[in-house]
Amino acid sequence: MTNTEAPARLLSERDTCTYLGMSRSFLARARMDGPRNGQTPGPPYVKLGRSVRYDLLDLDQWLRENRHGGASGG
Secondary structure (H helix, E strand, O other): OOOOOOOOOEEOHHHHHHHHOOOHHHHHHHHHHOOOOOOOOOOOOEEEOOEEEEEHHHHHHHHHHOOOOOOOOO
């Protein structure tokens, strides 16, 4: 790994969108606006200079925390 490469578990915004199946505008809006009443908060992110990265472990946790429905009716 060179100094310019992020660790494999840190995803770019584009890769995060693909992983989550969400738009870049949702992620950008969630970063700028923060949590808002009645809306799903965005996933945690890491700011490295001007770059934004999303930790794969944080994304998986965020998905679990925002899961609804299923057999438990949650």
